[in-house]
Amino acid sequence: MPFHISILGSGNVAYHLARKLRAEGIVIDCLFSRNLITGQSLANEVSAVFTDDLSQIPSKSEAYLFMLSDEANASIAAQINLPDDKIYIHTSGSLPKEIFKQKNTAVMYPFQTFSRDVKIDNFSDIPICIEASNADTFHEIRCFAEKISPLIYELSFEQRKVLHIAGVFAANFMNHSVYLGQKILSDNNIPANILNPLLKQSFAKILAGDAYSSQTGPAVRGDRKVIESHIDMLASEENLAEVYKVMSESILKTYKK
Numbered sequence: 001m002p003f004h005i006s007i008l009g010s011g012n013v014a015y016h017l018a019r020k021l022r023a024e025g026i027v028i029d030c031l032f033s034r035n036l037i038t039g040q041s042l043a044n045e046v047s048a049v050f051t052d053d054l055s056q057i058p059s060k061s062e063a064y065l066f067m068l069s070d071e072a073n074a075s076i077a078a079q080i081n082l083p084d085d086k087i088y089i090h091t092s093g094s095l096p097k098e099i100f101k102q103k104n105t106a107v108m109y110p111f112q113t114f115s116r117d118v119k120i121d122n123f124s125d126i127p128i129c130i131e132a133s134n135a136d137t138f139h140e141i142r143c144f145a146e147k148i149s150p151l152i153y154e155l156s157f158e159q160r161k162v163l164h165i166a167g168v169f170a171a172n173f174m175n176h177s178v179y180l181g182q183k184i185l186s187d188n189n190i191p192a193n194i195l196n197p198l199l200k201q202s203f204a205k206i207l208a209g210d211a212y213s214s215q216t217g218p219a220v221r222g223d224r225k226v227i228e229s230h231i232d233m234l235a236s237e238e239n240l241a242e243v244y245k246v247m248s249e250s251i252l253k254t255y256k257k
């Protein structure tokens with residue numbers, strides 16, 4: 001298992017994973033970032049040498065963990081000139097391991113939402129989806145990923161892309177939906193936090209059972225009169241009316257109403 005690594009990036013994922021890996025005893029030789037502020041500060045926190053110069057990333061590390069934006073991961077992977085016998089890893093849900101041209105390549109995709117300023121309470125709840133170019137690297141990456149969480153899943157690139165889409169529906173669209181609900185309320189001078197008990201109970205039901213059987217509301221009841229009246233009320237907000245229609249149609253079709 002790689003104990004000496006170098007990290008590329010100082011954004012949301014790098015901030016959390018670099019600190020967790022350091023806390024687990026991994027030595028971070030070097031932290032590369034184009035961002036002098038977040039890069040230097042994260043490097044200090046994890047006792048790594050900081051550089052914003054690709055050519056200064058040391059060749060002595062056993063693995064190189066890329067946590068740049070997807071575009072930068074691919075373009076910097078093509079530019080680096082580091083030894084072939086090390087392990088090259090990225091954390092993206094939507095890039096293949098083949099962005100690296102070296103022989104030992106891997107993906108370690110943490111299926112969680114990371115924001116720098118939001119603490120991760122429990123790393124051991126985070127599923128880590130891994131894949132590698134060969135059996136030896138797979139074994140190394142499995143042990144390495146277990147430093148972050150015991151929930152390891154072996155997923156191919158195709159499966160990882162499917163998981164990513166599922167996450168966009170289940171988390172990103174859900175978050176946007178809550179935002180739209182909060183905006184409708186605040187635009188109408190009603191406190192947005194009136195939604196909170198409803199959100200808590202809705203989550204509790206999903207987590208206790210499943211989303212299909214937890215669905216309530218006019219669409220699952222097939223109440224087209226209420227749906228039409230809501231769409232009329234939203235007429236001045238074209239985007240909201242469109243989202244409302246698409247979501248209602250999806251629920252009507254799902255429950256064959």
Ligand SMILES: NC(=O)c1ccc[n+]([C@@H]2O[C@H](COP(=O)([O-])OP(=O)(O)OC[C@H]3O[C@@H](n4cnc5c(N)ncnc54)[C@H](OP(=O)(O)O)[C@@H]3O)[C@@H](O)[C@H]2O)c1
Pocket residue numbers: 009010011012013014033034035038067068069070072073091092093094109110111112113114115
């Ligand atoms: N955030 C999540 O919830 C999450 C979850 C799982 C996986 N991932 C994956 O993890 C990776 C990192 O995501 P993130 O959310 O940490 O991204 P992020 O917060 O946007 O950070 C991206 C990092 O890449 C750097 N960067 C961007 N463009 C660059 C360029 N052209 N050249 C050099 N550096 C560049 C940024 O530097 P600056 O600070 O200067 O912009 C920053 O250090 C991505 O592959 C993402 O798909 C993210």
